[in-house]
Amino acid sequence: xxxxxxxxxxxxxxxxxxxxxxxxxxxxxxxxxxxxxxxxxxxxxxxxxxxxxxxxxxxxxxxxxxxxxxxxxxxxxxxxxxxxxxxxxxxxxxxxxxxxxxxxxxxxxxxxxxxxxxxxxxxxxxxxxxxxxxxxxxxxxxxxxxxxxxxxxxxxxxxxxxxxxxxxxxxxxxxxxxxxxxxxxxxxxxxxxxxxxxxxxxxxxxxxxxxxxxxxxxxxxxxxxxxxxxxxxxxxxxxxxxxxxxxxxxxxxxxxxxxxxxxxxxxxxxxxxxxxxxxxxxxxxxxxxxxxxxxxxxxxxxxxxxxxxxxxxxxxxxxxxxxxxxxxxxxxxxxxxxxxx
Amino acid sequence: xxxxxxxxxxxxxxxxxxxxxxxxxxxxxxxxxxxxxxxxxxxxxxxxxxxxxxxxxxxxxxxxxxxxxxxxxxxxxxxxxxxxxxxxxxxxxxxxxxxxxxxxxxxxxxxxxxxxxxxxxxxxxxxxxxxxxxxxxxxxxxxxxxxxxxxxxxxxxxxxxxxxxxxxxxxxxxxxxxxxxxxxxxxxxxxxxxxxxxxxxxxxxxxxxxxxxxxxxxxxxxxxxxxxxxxxxxxxxxxxxxxxxxxxxxxxxxxxxxxxxxxxxxxxxxxxxxxxxxxxxxxxxxxxxxxxxxxxxxxxxxxxxxxxxxxxxxxxxxxxxxxxxxxxxxxxxxxxxxxxxxxxxxxxxxxxxxxxxxxxxxxxxxxxxxxxxxxxxxxxxxxxxxxxxxxxxxxxxxxxxxxxxxxxxxxxxxxxxxxxxxxxxxxxxxxxxxxxxxxxxxxxx
Numbered sequence: 099x100x101x102x103x104x105x106x107x108x109x110x111x112x113x114x115x116x117x118x119x120x121x122x123x124x125x126x127x128x129x130x131x132x133x134x135x136x137x138x139x140x141x142x143x144x145x146x147x148x149x150x151x152x153x154x155x156x157x158x159x160x161x162x163x164x165x166x167x168x169x170x171x172x173x174x175x176x177x178x179x180x181x182x183x184x185x186x187x188x189x190x191x192x193x194x195x196x197x198x199x200x201x202x203x204x205x206x207x208x209x210x211x212x213x214x215x216x217x218x219x220x221x222x223x224x225x226x227x228x229x230x231x232x233x234x235x236x237x238x239x240x241x242x243x244x245x246x247x248x249x250x251x252x253x254x255x256x257x258x259x260x261x262x263x264x265x266x267x268x269x270x271x272x273x274x275x276x277x278x279x280x281x282x283x284x285x286x287x288x289x290x291x292x293x294x295x296x297x298x299x300x301x302x303x304x305x306x307x308x309x310x311x312x313x314x315x316x317x318x319x320x321x322x323x324x325x326x327x328x329x330x331x332x333x334x335x336x337x338x339x340x341x342x343x344x345x346x347x348x349x350x351x352x353x354x355x356x357x358x359x360x361x362x363x364x365x366x367x368x369x370x371x372x373x374x375x376x377x378x379x380x381x382x383x384x385x386x387x388x389x390x391x392x393x394x395x396x397x398x399x400x401x402x403x404x405x406x407x408x409x410x411x412x413x414x415x416x417x418x419x420x421x422x423x424x425x426x427x428x429x430x431x432x433x434x435x436x437x438x439x
Numbered sequence: 440x441x442x443x444x445x446x447x448x449x450x451x452x453x454x455x456x457x458x459x460x461x462x463x464x465x466x467x468x469x470x471x472x473x474x475x476x477x478x479x480x481x482x483x484x485x486x487x488x489x490x491x492x493x494x495x496x497x498x499x500x501x502x503x504x505x506x507x508x509x510x511x512x513x514x515x516x517x518x519x520x521x522x523x524x525x526x527x528x529x530x531x532x533x534x535x536x537x538x539x540x541x542x543x544x545x546x547x548x549x550x551x552x553x554x555x556x557x558x559x560x561x562x563x564x565x566x567x568x569x570x571x572x573x574x575x576x577x578x579x580x581x582x583x584x585x586x587x588x589x590x591x592x593x594x595x596x597x598x599x600x601x602x603x604x605x606x607x608x609x610x611x612x613x614x615x616x617x618x619x620x621x622x623x624x625x626x627x628x629x630x631x632x633x634x635x636x637x638x639x640x641x642x643x644x645x646x647x648x649x650x651x652x653x654x655x656x657x658x659x660x661x662x663x664x665x666x667x668x669x670x671x672x673x674x675x676x677x678x679x680x681x682x683x684x685x686x687x688x689x690x691x692x693x694x695x696x697x698x699x700x701x702x703x704x705x706x707x708x709x710x711x712x713x714x715x716x717x718x719x720x721x722x723x724x725x726x727x728x729x730x731x732x733x734x735x736x737x738x739x740x741x742x743x744x745x746x747x748x749x750x751x752x753x754x755x756x757x758x759x760x761x762x763x764x765x766x767x768x769x770x771x772x773x774x775x776x777x778x779x780x781x782x783x784x785x786x787x788x789x790x791x792x793x794x795x796x797x798x799x800x801x802x803x804x805x806x807x808x809x810x811x812x813x814x815x816x817x818x819x820x821x822x823x824x825x826x827x828x829x830x831x832x833x834x835x836x837x838x839x840x841x842x843x844x845x846x847x848x849x850x851x852x853x854x855x856x857x858x859x860x861x862x863x864x865x866x867x868x869x870x871x872x873x874x875x876x877x878x879x880x881x882x883x884x
Contacts, residue, residue, distance in 0.1 A: 102720030105591050125872040127583035134587045138594055146618070150601050150611040159603060194602055229533060263602040362722060369721040381576045389572050399569070408694065415686035 099332050099359050101138050103368040107332060108137020108325035110372035113379040117317045123383070129321050136295070136325035140333075143289040152189070152284040154266065155180060159193040165203050167241030171218040174207055175243035178216075181269045181277055182246045189283060192257060192264040200226050204260040209279065214245045224260050248276035257281075286350055290333060290340035295326030332368065333359070374400050447497045447779065448786070454501025455787045459794045462509030463802065465517050465659065465818040467825055469506035470760040473499055474648055477764045492769045496776075497783045500746065503761045504787035507742035508551040509798060511735065515544045516802045517818055534731070538674040541803050543731055546682055548795040550692055550735020554700065555788035557693050557736065558744055562701075563781050571753045581707055582870035588709060588717070589863050595720070596621050596854050620851030627844045628657065628857065629864025630881075631837075633874075636865050637883040640833045650861070652826045652834035656841025657858040659822050661849050664842070666815035673811050676803045688728050695722035696733035700740025704748065704758060708866045711741035712856050743784055750777045 099107075112118045112133025121129055156177040158170055174190065181188040195203035204221035220239035222230035249269065257265060268283035288294060299322035306315035333340050339353040357364040378396055381387060458469055476499070480490050515535055534543030577584075601614025631653060635641075639649045699718025703711045715737045719730070745759030750771045757766055771777070806814065826834045841861075848855045868874035878884045 100720060101595050102591065102717065105587075105594075106721075109587055122583045123579055125582060125870075127586040127871060130583045131586055131590050134590050135594060138591070142594060145597055146614075147611070150598075150614055151606050153606045157605065196602075225533075229537070262599055366722050377573070377576060380580055384576060387572075388575055391572070408690070411690055412687065415690060 099336070099357075099368060100365045101141055103365045103372075104141065104329045104332060105134045105138045106369045106372040107328045108133040108135070110375045110379075111137070111324045111328050112321050113376045114324075115317060115321055116383070117313070118321065119380065119383045129317065132318065132321050133325045136298070136322050137329055139298075139326060140286075140289045140294075140329045144285045144287075148289065149263075149266070149284050152266065154189040154191040156188070156190045157193060158191065158264075160195050160203075160205070162195050162197055162203070165195050165205065165220060167205065167218040167220050167239050168243075169241065170205065170207065171216045171241035171243040174209075174216045174218070175246060178249065178269055178277065179246040181271060182275075185271055187271065188269040188277075190267050190269065192259045192267070194259055194262060194264040197223060201231065202226070202261050204230075204258065206256040206258045208256045209245060209249045209251065211245065211248050211250075214248075216243045216245050217241070221258075221260070226261050228261055248274075249279050250276060251279045286333065286338055286340045288341060288344040290330050290350075291342055291344035291347075292327055292330055293343050293346070295323050295330070298326060299323040335364075370401065443493055446491075446493050447783070450494050450497035451501040451783045451786050452790070454498035455505040455790050455794075457498075458502040458505035459509050459791060459798065462506045463512055463798060464821060465513040465663075467821070468651065468654075469502050469510075470764065471648060471651060471825065471829060473502060473761060473764050476502075477767055480768055496765070496769060496779065499761065499765055500780050500783040501787040503746045504555075504739075504743050504784055505791040505794075507739050508548060508735075508788065508791035508795065511544055511547040511551070511738070512795075512799055512802050513818075515547065516540050516799070516806055517814060535673065535676075538677050539679065540673075540676050540806070541799055542677075542679045542682060544799045545795065546684065546728060546731045547735035547738075548792055548799075549682065549684060549689070550696060550732035550737075551739040552735075552788060552792045553689050553693050553732070554696060554736035554739030555743070555784065555792075557697050558740060558747065559781060559785055562740075562744065563747070566748075566751045567753055567777070570748075570751055570756075574754060574756060582867060582872075584706060585708060585863060585867040585870060588706075588713060589860075589867060592713065592716070592854075592856060592859075592863075593622065593625065596857075599852055617851050617853045620847050621853035621857045624844060624847045624853060624857040625860035625864070627847075628841075628860035631841060631844065632861035632863075632865040633868075633878055633881060634883060635837070635861070636869075637878045641830050641837070642833075648829050648834075652830050652838040653841040653861055655822055655826055656838035656843075657845040657861065658855070660819065660838060660842040661845040663815045663819035663822065664846070665849055667812055667819070673806055676807055678800065678803065684728065684732070688726070688732060691722075691726075691729045692732035693736050695719065695729065696736025697740055698722065699733070700737035700744060703737070703741040704744035707758065708862045710859060710862075711738055713859060713863075714741060716856060739788075743788075747780060747784065750780045752777055 109130055110133075112129050115129060118129035118133070121127075156173060158173045160166065160170055170192075174192075177188050177190040192207065195205065197203055201223050202225075204224050206219055206221060208217045208219070210217055218241040220236045222236070223234035224230050250272070257267060259265065266282055266284060268280040269277040270280055272278055299319040302322055303315040303319040306312075306318060330340050330342065334342075334351070334353050335356045336353045336359050337355050338359075339350040341347055341350050359365075374396060377400075378393055381391070381396075457472070461467055461469065461472055476495070480495055483490055534540055596618060598614035599617045601610040604610050604613075635650055635653055641649050641652070695718050696715075698721060699714040699716075700711065701714070702717055703709045703714030715734060718733070718737065722733075742759065742761070746761045746765075748754060748756045748758050749762040749766065752774050757763055823835065823838075826838050830837070845855075845858055847853070848857060865874060865877075868877055875884065
């Protein structure tokens with residue numbers, strides 16, 4: 099899911115703690131801030147910290163003055179060959195090509211298992227908004243290198259590199275001699291584990307106990323663990339999954355494949371449902387509401403009716419038209435989301 | 440009865456016409472003009488000439504509505520970024536750099552019209568029923584809502600550097616330059632906000648313009664300076680005959696823009712930019728046209744919706760500078776005022792939209808005819824003159840300080856939205872009850 103959906107889910111989970119609302123009514127926003135921050139923290143750890151310390155076996159850094167697709171293809175092939183020779187996991191970094199303050203050379207790497215080759219194509223020059231600059235396409239700029247072993251991709255997409263940072267891919271050896279291609283292997287590893295949430299909660303509790311704030315200790319522990327966990331569990335709804343019990347588990351547990359992390363409707367629904375739950379929890383804390391309302395009425399007015407109206411309008415407007423829905427990918431969505439932020 | 444109707448109609452027409460002209464000027468906010476109008480009405484009242492609310496209320500409504508529609512023109516057509524800043528501005532400016540500035544402007548205008556429909560057909564009937572209930576539940580919680588918005592704003596900015604080289608601390612520090620610049624911008628702007636809101640050096644006679652010089656310095660001046668230095672050439676602009684829009688795009692734009700504008704209109708101190716950012720994250724819309732049109736919806740709902748809230752029967756809520764200024768002259772009294780304002784919004788929104796095409800074409804011709812560096816220099820001159828006339832030399836000094844802060848995001852490529860720390864930080868601290876401790880620590884009280 100997107101960062102804001104996680105953030106709001108965290109705030110919603112925090113609002114279930116009566117202590118959070120009591121503290122807020124006395125001017126103390128700590129538990130709500132803690133909820134939102136812990137809701138987004140796993141991605142923050144990955145994208146703002148860990149990725150800069152993640153070592154790679156092969157760095158592909160094309161020359162901006164003379165980007166050569168052949169060299170890029172050969173470097174990717176070399177990475178796969180290293181995996182074949184060493185029988186181990188290989189990390190490959192595809193560097194971006196910055197041509198000016200706002201211009202980037204786009205390129206894409208395709209792994210073609212049928213033809214047993216790695217193909218690199220130079221695309222157009224794009225600006226930082228990823229908009230191609232007219233007249234910069236290079237249809238003939240293609241590099242090819244033999245693929246040393248089959249590489250299984252979890253999603254059907256090319257590895258596209260353009261603005262800011264280029265992606266990391268990992269080649270994980272398979273028993274059949276081939277490799278699994280993992281996009282952003284540094285993402286959703288240790289940071290996306292329930293155990294880390296527990297550890298952070300305990301750290302908070304320990305520090306609070308040192309100051310003698312016992313109630314703050316257990317209330318903070320509960321808030322942190324629950325809000326961190328909601329991020330991890332929400333990510334399990336997607337394809338990529340998370341390493342749920344690191345360090346006891348070493349690999350990501352596959353997700354439920356219910357959605358892609360960049361999908362509009364599930365993200366908005368998560369945010370909206372969170373808002374409704376927060377509102378409900380706040381209303382419950384009011385001793386004497388002028389117009390009290392039951393939960394079902396809130397859900398009806400705030401969720402069912404608007405969604406039904408929106409759905410009906412959309413159905414009417416899109417009737418008879420083919421609406422193309424872009425296929426997403428969890429890691430790719432989050433990577434692009436980060437870059438466009 | 441007919442006389443009152445004609446008075447209201449003429450007033451709303453006059454307000455709309457004034458705002459359509461003033462909305463073309465870069466850097467001038469309609470609240471500045473409304474402030475002068477309020478002073479004028481109060482002055483006349485002191486002199487024994489009472490101006491009836493049927494005159495100034497529709498006029499002010501027309502001003503807010505027309506400005507929120509027309510002001511897109513200078514934002515898109517007169518704010519050309521240089522290549523390094525292109526990413527940090529609205530896609531509207533990308534349209535300009537692609538020779539499609541007119542199209543971008545008109546898509547935003549369609550968004551504003553869609554926003555007017557949404558406000559009048561959906562929000563207005565529901566508001567008197569549901570908003571008082573929501574207000575009763577939320578009124579004690581505004582402070583922490585502000586805090587979580589601040590938290591998300593700061594936490595959701597991702598590093599833009601650290602793209603090359605081997606893993607390690609050097610890469611980390613390179614990446615964090617933009618984030619630290621963003622944090623510094625937020626904190627410095629917050630510090631300036633504490634000073635201006637606690638012990639403003641601006642004369643008390645123009646206290647309602649207190650924050651204006653700072654806003655001009657934080658947002659408008661850096662933009663003009665950047666244009667003057669870099670002076671990117673504006674490509675020839677095409678006047679397209681169609682906008683390539685369909686009902687689905689309009690619906691999705693109203694969905695995301697309405698949410699963003701609604702958040703900004705309802706919650707105190709949350710501006711249209713922040714609301715737009717939150718809605719953008721919430722709705723996860725990838726399409727550029729939806730984003731541009733959503734900006735039009737959002738801006739309309741933010742300004743006009745906030746103004747409208749004051750008139751919602753049973754709500755008793757004042758949001759936005761326009762409403763606060765009107766409140767110094769008049770306290771709304773029931774449904775008749777609500778319907779009056781809704782009618783004025785409908786008339787003014789329709790007229791402003793019709794004015795958009797000729798005004799946008801006129802501005803496109805102006806931009807194509809003159810060197811963009813000169814256009815930016817003139818825009819900066821107008822802005823400086825406005826600040827000087829309204830707040831004097833001290834206002835100009837505040838604008839200069841704010842410009843220093845406003846240049847940080849431009850130079851480091853961080854989010855310009857961090858400049859809103861000027862309001863968010865001091866108000867959040869005050870609402871949580873510890874603002875006075877901070878001002879005492881700073882020696883301001």
